[in-house]
Every structure is written in C-alpha cells, then in structure tokens.
Amino acid sequence: MPIALRGCSFSYGWGPRRRWVLRDFDLRFPAGCTVLLGPNGAGKTTLLSLAASLLWPQRGKVTLERLTTAHRHDLRTYRRKVGLLPQFIQAVPGLRVREQVAYAGWLKGQNRRDAWDSASDALARVQMSDLAQRPASKLSGGQLRRMGIAQALVHDAEVLLLDEPTAGLDPTQRGRVRRLIGELSETTAVVVSTHQTDDISRTYDSVIVLDDGQVRFHGGVQELTALVPEVQQRSAAEHVEAAYVQLIGEES
Amino acid sequence: MPWRAAWRTSPALYCAPLLVAVVWYQLQVAMPWRFDPTWLAAYSRPAAGLFLIATVAAGCAAWDTSRLRRGGLTGWVPVRSPLRLLSASSLPALCLGMIGVATALLTTLPQTMGAPGWLDVRPLTVVVVAVAGHTLLGTALGWLLPVYVSMPSVLVGTYLWHVYPAAMEPLWLRHLVGYGWEYCCPVWAVPDNRLFWASLLVPLGLGGGALLLLAFRWVLLRSLLAVVTAGAAIMVAAEVATGLDVDPTVPRTGAMVCEESEPTVCVWPENVALLAPVAAEATRVADDLRALGVAVPDRLAERAADTSADDWFFQASRDAEPEQLRRVIVLGLVPQVPECAETAGGLPEGTVRAQEVAWAWLWSATGGDPSDFPYPDDVGHRTRVVEEVRALPAHGQATWYGNVRDAVLACDASPELDPSA
Numbered sequence: 001m002p003i004a005l006r007g008c009s010f011s012y013g014w015g016p017r018r019r020w021v022l023r024d025f026d027l028r029f030p031a032g033c034t035v036l037l038g039p040n041g042a043g044k045t046t047l048l049s050l051a052a053s054l055l056w057p058q059r060g061k062v063t064l065e066r067l068t069t070a071h072r073h074d075l076r077t078y079r080r081k082v083g084l085l086p087q088f089i090q091a092v093p094g095l096r097v098r099e100q101v102a103y104a105g106w107l108k109g110q111n112r113r114d115a116w117d118s119a120s121d122a123l124a125r126v127q128m129s130d131l132a133q134r135p136a137s138k139l140s141g142g143q144l145r146r147m148g149i150a151q152a153l154v155h156d157a158e159v160l161l162l163d164e165p166t167a168g169l170d171p172t173q174r175g176r177v178r179r180l181i182g183e184l185s186e187t188t189a190v191v192v193s194t195h196q197t198d199d200i201s202r203t204y205d206s207v208i209v210l211d212d213g214q215v216r217f218h219g220g221v222q223e224l225t226a227l228v229p230e231v232q233q234r235s236a237a238e239h240v241e242a243a244y245v246q247l248i249g250e251e252s
Numbered sequence: 253m254p255w256r257a258a259w260r261t262s263p264a265l266y267c268a269p270l271l272v273a274v275v276w277y278q279l280q281v282a283m284p285w286r287f288d289p290t291w292l293a294a295y296s297r298p299a300a301g302l303f304l305i306a307t308v309a310a311g312c313a314a315w316d317t318s319r320l321r322r323g324g325l326t327g328w329v330p331v332r333s334p335l336r337l338l339s340a341s342s343l344p345a346l347c348l349g350m351i352g353v354a355t356a357l358l359t360t361l362p363q364t365m366g367a368p369g370w371l372d373v374r375p376l377t378v379v380v381v382a383v384a385g386h387t388l389l390g391t392a393l394g395w396l397l398p399v400y401v402s403m404p405s406v407l408v409g410t411y412l413w414h415v416y417p418a419a420m421e422p423l424w425l426r427h428l429v430g431y432g433w434e435y436c437c438p439v440w441a442v443p444d445n446r447l448f449w450a451s452l453l454v455p456l457g458l459g460g461g462a463l464l465l466l467a468f469r470w471v472l473l474r475s476l477l478a479v480v481t482a483g484a485a486i487m488v489a490a491e492v493a494t495g496l497d498v499d500p501t502v503p504r505t506g507a508m509v510c511e512e513s514e515p516t517v518c519v520w521p522e523n524v525a526l527l528a529p530v531a532a533e534a535t536r537v538a539d540d541l542r543a544l545g546v547a548v549p550d551r552l553a554e555r556a557a558d559t560s561a562d563d564w565f566f567q568a569s570r571d572a573e574p575e576q577l578r579r580v581i582v583l584g585l586v587p588q589v590p591e592c593a594e595t596a597g598g599l600p601e602g603t604v605r606a607q608e609v610a611w612a613w614l615w616s617a618t619g620g621d622p623s624d625f626p627y628p629d630d631v632g633h634r635t636r637v638v639e640e641v642r643a644l645p646a647h648g649q650a651t652w653y654g655n656v657r658d659a660v661l662a663c664d665a666s667p668e669l670d671p672s673a
Contacts, residue, residue, distance in 0.1 A: 052329050079331045092323030094261030100323075103257075107330035107337060112255065151328060 003051050003082075003159055003191075004028040008060035010046055021046045022213045025060070029159075032205035033185035036193040037244055042210045044193040045087055048161045051191070052084035064159070080109050083157030087164045089148035091136035097147055098123060098132040104151035115154065122150040126180060142173030149180065153188065160184060162192045178203050197241040201225070211248045261319070262344035264312040268351055271308050275301045275355045285363070287438045288570050290522050294364045296375040296443070298356035299433035303414035305356070306383050307407060309349030310390030313342040314406040317394035334395070334466045342391040349383035374448045375433045378455075382430055385455030385462070386410050392462035392478075424493040428454045428486065432500040438567065439520045440555035441501035450493035457485020503557035510553075514538060515564070518553035523570060526577075530568065533578045540618045541585075545650035552581065582618055586611045587660040603660055605634075606667035610656050612638045617649070641671045 005027045011020040021043045029051070038044050049055040050062050053069040064081055067074040092100055098119050105115030105122075123129050126146040131139070139147060145165055152160055165181065166174040174196075182203050184190055192204070200207065201221045209217035209224070217224060227243045259265055278301050287293050298305075317338055330337060353376075390410070393402040418431040426432060430451040436443050461482035468474035508518040513531040515538055530552070538548045549564040559565050566584045568577055586607050589599065612634050615624075623635045641652050652671050659667035 054327065054329050076331050079329050082329065084327070084329050086324060086327035088324065088327075090322065090324040092325070093319045095257055095323075099257040104328050107325070107328055107332055109331040 002029075002063075002065045002189075004063050005047070005050060005057070006060055006063070008050060008057040008062065010050060010055065010057050020213065022050075022057075025213065025215075027208070027215060027218075029189070029191055029208075030206045031189055033181065033189075033203065034191045034206045034208060035200055035204040036191060036208050036210060037195065037197065037200075038193075038210035039195060039248055042248075043213045044195075044210055045163055047210065048084065048163050048191065048193055051159075052082055052161050053079055054084065076109065080155060081158040083108075083152030083155065083160045085145070085148045085152045085160070085162040085165055087167070089144050089151075091139065091144065091147075093137060095136050096132070097128065097134050097136050097139065100136045101147065101150045101154050105154040108155035110155055118154045118156070119150070122154040123147075125153065125184070126150045142169050142176065145169065145173075145177060146180065149177075149184075153184065158189060160188050160190045162190065164193055164195075166194060166196060197244050198237040200237070200240045209244060209247050216247045258316075258341065259344055261316075262312060263315050264309075264344035264348035267308055267312055268348055271305065271348065271352050272355045274304055275352050276359050278304060279356055279359045283434075286435050288522070289360065289363045290437070290439050291364050292372050292375070292437050292442065294357070294360040295372060296433045296436035297360040298353050298379045299375060299430045299436075301352060301356045302379055302382055302430055303411060305349055305352030305379075306386040306414060307410040309345050309352065309383055310386040310410045311403065311407045312348055313345035313387045313390035314394030314402045315399075316341050316345055317391050318399040318402055321395055322399065335463065338391050338395055338466055342387060345390065346384060346387045349387055350380070353379055353383060372442070374443060375436060378430050378433060378448065378451045381452055381459070382455040385457075385459030386413075388459040388462040392465040396465060422494075423498045424450075424490075424496040426498075427451055427493045427496050427500055428489050432496070435499070437501050438555075439522055440504050440559075440567065441499075442504045444496065444500045444502050446492050446496055447500040450489040450496070453485045453489035453492070457482045457489070460485065503555065503559065505557045508553060508556065515549060516551045518551065520554055523554065523568075525570060526568060526572075529574060530566070530577055530581065533574055534581050537578060537581050537585075537618045541614070544617055544646045546617075546653055548585070552584065578618065578620070579615070582614045582620070583611060585614055587657040589660070589663075600663060600666045602666040602669070603663065606656050606660055606669060609634050609637050609669055610653065610660070613641055613649075613653060616642055637669050637671070644671055 005025055008022055008025045009020065010022045010025075011018050013019050025047075027047075036044050036047065046055065050057055050069075053062065053075060056069060062069045064078050067078040067081075069075060069078055092103070095103065098116075101122055102112075102115040102119035105118050106112055110118060120129070120132070123132050126149050128143065128146055128150060131143060136144075136147060149160075149162065149165065152162070162181065166177050169177065181190055181192060185205075204221060206220055207217065207224045208215060217227075221240065224243045225239045228239070228246055279297055283300050285293065285297075320338075320341055325337070356379075357376075390402075390406045393406055396402075397405070414429050414431075417425040417429045420426070427447050427450045432447045433443070433451065436447075461478035464477040464481055465474050468477065504520070506520075509521055509524050509527060510516055510518040511527050511531045514535055517527060517531040517534050519526050519530065534552045541548050552564045552566060553559070555565045555567060564584045566580045568580045572580070587610060589603070589607075615621075616638050641649055644652065648671070656667050656669065659665060
C-alpha cells in the first residue's frame with residue numbers, strides 16, 4: 001500500500017473553537033485489504049479524506065509513491081490512482097445508475113466514451129448490471145453503496161478508500177458488501193473504515209485501530225486478537241471485538 | 253456526464269419551446285418597433301428580450317449545477333477542475349440562452365430594410381456576453397448555495413437586475429443593464445460607444461466574478477476576488493455611463509444617397525426607396541413657399557452628424573404616405589429651438605406656441621388644413637392666426653413668417669404672432 005501520511009496535522013474550526021483531529025500523524029497504509037477501526041469521532045473519515053486528497057493537511061504531507069497531494073501538478077495523477085466511497089453516497093437527481101457511474105469516470109479524467117464503457121464493467125463488478133438503467137434516486141441504501149463502490153473503481157483506481165461501506169445496511173446487504181470488498185482486494189488495495197468488528201478476521205489482512213486521532217494498533221488480525229486471551233465458545237468476531245474494546249476502552 | 257444525459261436531465265430542454273414562444277411574442281407583439289427596422293435596429297432588438305433570456309438561462313444553469321451539488325459531487329474527488337465540470341453541466345443552459353438570442357434575431361431580421369452591409373456587432377456582442385455572464389453566475393450560485401437559496405436568488409435577482417434599473421434614476425443606470433439597446437436606433441443615429449462599453453463591462457464583471465468563485469478553493473479568497481471583480485466592473489461601467497441620456501445615441505456619419513431635384517434631397521442608403529416620393533413632395537412644398545416669397549433651403553436631408561438647427565431635415569418612416577411625407581417635410585422648415593435657449597436662461601415665453609403657429613401656417617401655405625394639426629391644444633387661436641396671415645398678400649405672409657422665424661431663433665424676446673402688429 002503506497003499511501004503514506006507523514007507528520008500530518010488537521011483541525012476543524014478557528015481560534016478558540018479549533019479542534020485538532022489529527023496531530024503530527026504518521027501512517028503508512030499496508031498493502032492488501034486494510035480495515036480502519038475506531039469509535040465515532042476517532043478521525044477515520046478525516047484520515048480517509050486526507051488520503052483521498054479531499055482534504056489537505058495543515059501540516060505534513062500525504063504521498064502516494066512519489067506523488068504528493070500538496071503539489072498541484074501531482075494532484076491530478078494522485079486522484080486518478082485513488083477512488084473514494086464517501087460515507088454518504090447520494091444520487092444526482094435525474095441520472096440513471098450507469099450515467100452516474102460514467103459521470104464519476106469522466107470526473108476522474110476518462111473521456112466520455114471510455115467512461116461510458118468502464119461504467120458497464122464497474123457495475124458488473126458490483127453485480128448491478130441489471131440496475132444500470134434504473135434512476136439512481138430509486139436505489140435502496142445497499143444498492144446506493146454498491147453504486148458508490150462502482151463509482152470509486154470505474155477509473156481503475158489503484159487504491160480504494162471506502163468510508164463506512166456497510167453503515168445502515170441490513171445483515172444480508174452487509175454480507176454482500178463484505179464479499180464484494182474481498183473480491184476487490186484481490187486486484188486492488190482497499191482501505192475500509194468501520195466501527196463494526198464482525199467478520200473482520202475473514203475479510204481483512206491488516207487492522208488499524210484509531211482513537212482520538214492516534215493509532216492505537218497497527219498490525220495483522222492475529223496480532224490484534226492476541227492482545228486478549230482466548231476464551232472458549234467465543235466467536236472470532238467476538239474475539240476481535242474484545243481486543244478492540246480493550247484497546248480503546250469500554251467508554252468509547 | 254454523458255452528453256445525452258446532460259441534455260435529457262436539463263430543464264433547458266423543456267424550457268426551450270416556452271422561451272422561443274415568449275421571446276417571439278415579446279418582440280413581435282408586445283413590443284413593437286420604435287423606429288424603422290434598420291439592420292442596426294434589428295441587431296439591437298434581442299436586448300429587448302434580455303430580461304427573459306438571461307433569467308431563464310441563469311435559472312436553468314443554477315438548477316443543473318444544484319443537482320450536482322445535491323449529488324455530493326465534491327465527495328467524488330474529481331480530477332477535472334470545478335470550472336471544467338461546471339461549464340460542461342451548464343452547457344445546455346448556455347445553449348438555451350443562445351437559442352433565445354437566435355429567436356430574437358430571427359424574429360426581427362426578416363423585417364429589416366435596406367442592404368445588410370451596415371453591420372454593427374456591438375449590440376449582439378452585449379446580448380451574448382450578458383446571457384453568458386448571467387448563466388455563469390447562475391452556475392456558480394447553484395454550485396455554492398443550497399438549491400432553496402440559489403434558485404429564487406438567481407431567478408428573481410436576474411429578472412430584477414434587468415428590469416429595475418430601467419425604472420430608476422439617474423437615467424444612465426439603465427445603460428448598465430443594456431436597456432439603451434432596446435430602442436436603438438433611428439436611421440440617422442448610431443449607439444454611443446459609452447453605451448457599448450457600459451453594458452458590456454457589467455456582464456463581463458459578473459461572469460468574471462462567477463468564474464473566480466468557481467476557480468479557487470478558499471472561500472474567503474474567492475468571495476473577495478469575485479466581489480472585487482464584479483464591483484470594479486460595475487464601477488467602471490458606471491463611470492463610463494455617467495451622463496448618458498435616455499437615448500444614448502450619436503448622429504451617424506457616412507455618405508447619403510442624393511437626388512438632384514429642386515431642392516436636392518438626400519437620404520441614408522437604407523431609405524433609398526424614400527428618395528423619389530420625398531423629392532416629389534419637397535419640390536411641391538418648395539414651389540408653394542417660393543411662390544409666397546419664402547426662402548427655402550436648397551437641400552433637404554435626413555438627420556446626420558453635421559445637421560444644424562438651420563438645416564432643412566426630415567425623418568420619415570419607409571412606409572409613409574405622401575401626405576405624411578409632406579407633413580414631415582414642412583415640419584423641417586419650422587424654426588428649431590436654438591442652442592441659445594439653453595444658455596440664455598431658457599426659452600422666452602410664447603416660443604413653443606410660435607413654433608406651432610409657424611408650422612400650421614407652413615402646412616396651410618403648402619395646401620394643408622391649418623386645423624388638421626398634431627397638437628390639439630388651442631386649435632381655435634392657432635387657426636384664427638393662420639387665417640389672418642393667409643389673408644395677407646404673399647409679401648406680407650413671407651414677412652410675417654420671417655419675423656416669427658427670426659424671433660424664435662434669436663430667443664431673446666417673445667415672438668409676435670399678430671399679423672397686424
């Protein structure tokens with residue numbers, strides 16, 4: 001995983017209302033499929049937004065290979081290599097599903113014809129080919145997420161950043177999205193932010209636990225679960241959750 | 253966005269037939285021509301539909317970009333610049349505006365007179381830039397503001413921007429929004445360059461401000477730059493327009509077409525069809541007056557840059573009847589209010605009445621009915637005076653007319669109208 005944050009600081013607000021979310025933050029995302037765990041307000045969305053170049057750090061830099069988001073001439077190439085699924089995916093009123101995905105491709109620098117063709121492939125990858133002609137505003141929450149993922153990968157991104165891709169979905173849809181993430185990670189580096197610990201051990205190669213703008217843990221799933229003693233009759237998901245709770249505390 | 257989707261989902265597609273119909277109605281029915289439809293007047297006519305065209309185009313642009321805003325487009329981390337993606341999304345609205353301008357032109361061009369050689373691109377430039385500027389502004393506001401703020405702001409704001417200054421004082425305010433072009437121009441006049449620059453600078457400033465709003469990432473910087481740009485353009489335009497009259501034209505220069513009759517008659521090339529009938533009527537008028545001993549100038553011409561108060565000039569519609577032509581030819585002999593009236597403390601009392609009586613006498617002396625007069629006030633007195641003068645011998649009539657004419661031009665005393673005095 002080539003995205004790295006070095007000495008990054010980011011805050012919201014000004015003056016006495018200024019609130020630092022990240023301070024002198026260093027992180028190099030590992031290759032493969034990474035899950036970013038943390039409670040609400042831990043800084044997960046800010047971290048992904050910085051990594052996607054949606055936000056710019058007030059100090060420090062974000063790099064991908066030799067590209068840095070601070071340099072204007074690097075930014076276009078950087079953004080072409082990265083796809084982001086925002087936490088709240090919305091339909092553009094009036095557009096059909098394939099049109100919206102093709103539009104995302106065009107916004108990422110593809111020409112109109114390539115974007116139109118790639119949209120079809122991207123929808124096939126998220127198993128939405130049959131919904132291509134449906135108005136995007138008519139999609140269910142789970143379908144919107146999958147369309148959002150198609151938008152994020154329509155331009156053949158090298159890195160996919162998915163912010164809470166399973167939030168608000170029912171268990172069936174969650175399972176579907178997780179399987180999709182597993183499939184995508186075979187060809188693309190994926191970072192997923194979530195505060196749900198179920199099924200982590202089967203889907204992700206590495207785990208980053210973020211709390212209050214600090215990395216509390218960075219390692220493999222096995223290393224995370226090793227933090228707490230094994231208890232009989234506890235499922236893998238419960239084991240991960242126990243380790244996670246130990247890291248960030250019960251109150252969080 | 254795929255082009256087909258951009259067009260299919262844009263309100264511009266659905267507004268186009270309505271705009272075409274309304275613009276056609278506005279220019280064809282609701283607002284008749286004020287002057288003869290010269291090519292310049294035809295090119296200027298789209299300005300009369302600007303308040304409709306710019307409002308609808310800006311509204312459509314605001315709606316189109318507000319859809320992208322509602323779709324959370326910035327969260328898609330686009331590679332393309334906001335300028336690039338928003339200009340693509342507002343293309344249907346811009347095309348709608350151009351369709352409106354083209355409709356206005358097509359409504360007026362078939363009615364034009366004369367050869368199309370007299371081409372002045374200034375009014376069209378102003379209209380096209382105004383439509384583009386307001387479309388850009390609609391685009392920027394649709395992108396930056398919530399739809400429930402941007403749409404009413406753009407629709408109401410653009411409409412009022414175009415109609416309110418025309419009803420306000422000082423009068424030059426109207427020229428900042430191109431209102432002066434709506435009544436441009438009689439055949440003897442061309443628009444003042446100050447009208448062109450004033451009405452061009454304002455939409456340029458608004459469009460430039462809108463571009464800056466879209467081009468920069470930092471809210472404070474882009475807002476400041478946009479306000480400064482638009483404000484500076486409006487201030488410069490106001491400086492340029494200050495002092496412009498309600499009719500912001502200057503007399504036309506160039507060669508007229510003349511007929512060597514008695515008197516010589518000259519008209520602008522667009523009015524060459526008037527040459528023969530005007531020459532016939534002018535010869536008749538000149539003969540009648542010379543028979544009474546009244547001196548008549550050797551040349552009758554349409555108004556031009558070098559026309560003075562002493563010249564004999566006329567203005568007539570291309571479809572005027574012979575009697576109407578005679579009337580305007582005679583009117584040209586009425587002594588005009590001289591410049592001294594402006595500098596010497598105004599017109600002496602009775603000067604306007606003297607002009608009216610002089611006109612009525614000229615009309616009667618050339619075969620007209622003195623009571624058949626365009627000013628209905630005091631018809632009885634005027635007719636009585638004219639009948640008394642007409643009862644005088646030819647020499648007496650010429651002397652009376654000469655005295656009235658000299659008194660009006662001298663503007664230092666009330667003209668004496670009583671022929672027995």
